[in-house]
Amino acid sequence: MFEYIALFATYGAWAVLVYKSTRYSVLLLPLFFPLYLIRFDIAGMPLYFVEGLIFISAVPVFYKLLKGDHDVMEKGTVSKLLYLAKSPFLAKKKPFQEFVKSPFLPISLFVIGALIGAAIVPNESYKHALGILKSWVLIPLIYFFILYRTIKTKEDIQIVIYSYVASASMLSLMALFQAVSGQYITIDSRVSGPFQSANYLAMYIAPALIFTGVRVLQTFVHRPFESASTRLGAFERRIYLSGIVSFLFVATILTQSYGAVVGIFVTVFVYIVYERFRTKDKMSKAFLTKLIAFIAVVIVLGASLVALLNVEKFQNLVKVDEHTSVGTRVEIWEVGSKFLLESPLLGIGLGEYESAYIQRATELLGHEPFEPVRLHSHNLYMETWLNAGFLGFIAFMWIVFSTLIHAKKIATTLSDDVRQIMVAVSMMLIYILLHGLIDVPFWKNDLALLFWMIIGVLYSTVGALKRE
Secondary structure, eight states: OHHHHHHHHHHHHHHHHHHHOHHHHHHTGGGGGGGGGOEEEETTEEEEHHHHHHHHHHHHHHHHHHHTOTTGGGSOHHHHHHHHHHTTTOOSSSHHHHHHHSTHHHHHHHHHHHHHHHHTSOGGGHHHHHHHIIIIIIHHHHHHHHHHHHOOSHHHHHHHHHHHHHHHHHHHHHHHHHHHHOOOOSTTOOOOTTSSOHHHHHHHHHHHHHHHHHHHHHHHHSSOOOOSSTTSOHHHHHHHHHHHHHHHHHHHHHTTOHHHHHHHHHHHHHHHHHHHHHOOOHHHHHHHHHHHHHHHHHHHHHHHHHHHHTOHHHHGGGOTTSSSHHHHHHHHHHHHHHHHHHOTTTOSOTTOHHHHHHHHHHHHHSSOOSSSOOSSOSOHHHHHHHHHHHHHHHHHHHHHHHHHHHHHHHHTTSOHHHHHHHHHHHHHHHHHHHHTTTSOSSSSHHHHHHHHHHHHHHHHHHHHHHHO
16 A cells, blocks of 8 residues: 555656646656666556656647647547647648658557557467557657657757666666675676666666767767756866766676677767768868777777687677577577568567467477577567567668658758767667667667657657757
């Protein structure tokens, strides 16, 4: 009983904030993404804490959309729902053209794919599938919609991103405490913060490391950018961000996540190469050329040192036929690939990989797998196809690439400060795509919210310029 009193008291306080400033309630939501771990059951339905915050913040946003169009108030329930779904993106003029240009079309197709995925699961799995549909698809999209409608200025974008960075920083500090005290909660003694898997922590904090790291590099490549506080100069801001980068990087290394470490270095390399070919300033170009050479030397020396020291963790990268992280992934991908060959159009159903793997891994591999239970396919693209079918997979890729194309197009019309932020946020998305080659940084409550936060920031900047 006490926990429910605390829950509703907290929600009441949040409702007061929403009433006082809906804008800040929406912009500060990323600070609470990790609190999805707090779960309550209301009338037999699971509710995660952060979902309640999103619902409360969404009410005035959608009400304002309805109230702003008096004609729609006379429509029926279905018409109102359709209006709400379309309104974040459709202008009153040329609605079809706006529909095609907006992410609404691929998002709609993605939702349809997820709905089909939920519909084809066995009867005993339908509750699990509906839970995934609610928490990993629909609620993150509600957050995306209200974020898109809320962001209008550079300050708004900074509040959103740094709220997320703050949450990632707090988790990193928790991870550092685990490393120092030895109070791990994982069976393999890797730092994981509050999560049951170290990979979950790595996938959550690494995009924050990418953003802050790119912003630090931008202070060397470009003119000093405006700080969140006008009292801080470029040098102080560089020191401040470098401190965040330092413990985010240490925490990421301590997770011992292959995908996170490799994804970070590759993403930073992509950013440096991008700036090297984009910039026209000779000094910046020379600096970036030296930086590229330095990174190449570090990679070669690092690989050589690992080989000489015979570090077991990294030596396992080449042991694909043994019970190693890579060997297990190879089996997982083989099983997932055979699932897709059997059902390329519909996939196997929302959240069905674990049960399907348990039942059929031995049959499909022709021998006992290294691990009899696996939660997912360890590949973002395969997992999306398996969960939402070919339609969902195509829609997801459409969303990603249309977002990057929009960001690139709009960058030429932005001030230098905002353009740099856009580039840093785009690199967060690039990182997710790269890490997605060997893990699933999307099909999970907080990771789905993080993904749609990035998409929302990039698209809201486009939308804000159109509304001005």
